[in-house]
Amino acid sequence: DAKTTQPTSMDCAEGRAANLPCNHSTISGNEYVYWYRQIHSQGPQYIIHGLKNNETNEMASLIITEDRKSSTLILPHATLRDTAVYYCIVIPPANKFYFGSGTKLNVKP
Amino acid sequence: GAVVSQHPSRVICKSGTSVKIECRSLDFQATTMFWYRQFPKQSLMLMATSNEGSKATYEQGVEKDKFLINHASLTLSTLTVTSAHPEDSSFYICSASIRSSGANVLTFGAGSRLTVL
Numbered sequence: 001d002a003k004t005t006q007p008t009s010m011d012c013a014e015g016r017a018a019n020l021p022c023n024h025s026t027i028s029g030n031e032y033v034y035w036y037r038q039i040h041s042q043g044p045q046y047i048i049h050g051l052k053n054n055e056t057n058e059m060a061s062l063i064i065t066e067d068r069k070s071s072t073l074i075l076p077h078a079t080l081r082d083t084a085v086y087y088c089i090v091i092p093p094a095n096k097f098y099f100g101s102g103t104k105l106n107v108k109p
Numbered sequence: 110g111a112v113v114s115q116h117p118s119r120v121i122c123k124s125g126t127s128v129k130i131e132c133r134s135l136d137f138q139a140t141t142m143f144w145y146r147q148f149p150k151q152s153l154m155l156m157a158t159s160n161e162g163s164k165a166t167y168e169q170g171v172e173k174d175k176f177l178i179n180h181a182s183l184t185l186s187t188l189t190v191t192s193a194h195p196e197d198s199s200f201y202i203c204s205a206s207i208r209s210s211g212a213n214v215l216t217f218g219a220g221s222r223l224t225v226l
Contacts, residue, residue, distance in 0.1 A: 032212045038153075043113075043220045044153065044202070044215075044217045046214055097215055099152045102152065
């Protein structure tokens with residue numbers, strides 16, 4: 001599985017877009033990029049995943065660079081409820097999910 | 110959408126007793142479920158993969174006799190912490206895999222917080 005690097009923490013103003021980066025320079029051709037988040041004392045929540053193309057759903061957008069070595073999760077209008085730890089995971093299909101340290105996003109009023 | 114239910118959400122037990130945690134897929138069948146453990150201020154640690162109708166596979170360093178996993182049906186996996194001790198106090202989270210847009214996506218339960226006195 002490709003190693004991922006994320007900043008330890010980030011701040012974002014409420015109502016502004018939150019852009020969370022993830023570096024995965026050793027990604028292989030069949031590995032997907034997944035994003036999950038964990039709000040304090042809850043189970044992780046799936047956000048989005050992608051292989052090559054940018055993806056968007058009701059929660060967020062995933063922007064993957066053309067060389068696939070990095071990606072950015074975008075929360076278009078962050079709210080206080082988006083304060084959580086965000087995990088970027090890169091794995092091939094059917095592999096097990098191992099979680100790193102993630103990025104603690106603090107959304108501030 | 111796919112929902113995974115965990116029970117109990119909180120449990121307190123005395124040292125030396127065993128505790129069972131249930132994980133159910135409510136609206137889908139899950140041949141594979143995963144059990145994680147999380148200590149305070151740490152990330153999730155994968156403990157084992159639960160396979161319906163066969164033995165669970167454990168991650169390195171996880172004692173299979175300590176953490177008994179049973180996956181007797183396509184909608185239920187159980188984790189039993191045997192002879193629990195205070196160091197087993199943790200947040201236990203299960204998940205099930207579903208197929209979405211060509212990839213496997215994990216859906217997680219809300220977690221079970223175990224406190225061993």
